[in-house]
Amino acid sequence: MFSVSLGDDGAELTPLEPWQAEEFLAHIERGRDFIGRYVGLPDIVPDLPAARAHLQRYAEKAASDTGRIYGIRLDRRLVGGVLFPAMDAAQGVCEAGCWLEPSAAGRGLVTRAVTVIIDWVVEERGFHRVEWHVAPANTASIAVAERLGMSREGVLRESYLYRGRRQDTEIWSVLAPKWRKLRAQQRQAAENRW
Template sequence: MFAISLGGSAELRPLEPWRAEEFLAHMDRGREHVGRHVGLPDIVPDLDSARAWLRTYADKAAADTGRLYGIWEDGLLVGGVLFRVFDAASGTCEAGCWLEPAAVGRGLVTRATRVIIDWAFRERGMHRVEWHVSSENLPSINVAKRLGMSRDGVLREDSLYRGVRQDTEIWSVLAHEWPGGQAD
């Protein structure tokens, strides 16, 4: 399979169902940290659920409705980026991310997300990439800012997460705003 360098010993690769054990071990290392703002750790508590979640994204990739990539550093899976939603017909998609604590603060998510957004605009001709984030998740908001996204608004108390209502910020970047992106 392909691997895209993210600098140093980090690379971006497809995260596929056959990597379920590796994915679960990664999630176990970062479960508490990732789970502060993202529901992924709750969805994949064991090997069967990890395999099923990865299979969901393999199916989405086959249907052209989503994509999933892992971030490896020194050969160890430390995080991921994805297109949770990918609607080629409308030209809109939603990117997202997660990262275990040992890999935080080195720009891995920003670089990996830049790669997939660039692909969406240049190769797929997408018009808009969105970033949905809890208003409490400052590191993820900072990624949106570093990517040149604009804050479109806040969905007040729209999401019930672990029994608490939270606000969701919507950030986006349009193709004509992206360096070297497609123009309509």
């Protein structure tokens, strides 16, 4: 299995595939309440067959080029993930998302992992727009969008039903020209430190 280093702290980004369903479910169990505050993943993955089916759906999305899912590992232990729940290659538009178990929060793992997948989708795939959908109360996820240089575009009021209540969704995005400019500035700043 391939992995992409996310820094010198033992963090890495790896694929998540159906054969990893047991590990994926154990990870969701460790973070079920924390993850479920804003993300429906724990409700989608209540047991092993559902975990396997969820990862299989993403394998099928990868095969049809309509989505991707990756695990964030810390010292080889699955602690979270990032994904493209939706990809429209013809339009060059995708949505990125994330989740973490509580033990991994506050380490910058999501920002680093999302940077990797945005680099890939913009530079290798040629996508023009990356969206980030977030609950207005999810300040940690909003902070990630801000660190990534995304712009807040607005709020879709009561746009989805979550656990019996209508929820708002903030839409953030970054366009490829801005992303390339930000990444060039980051590389220049890194070179100047040396």
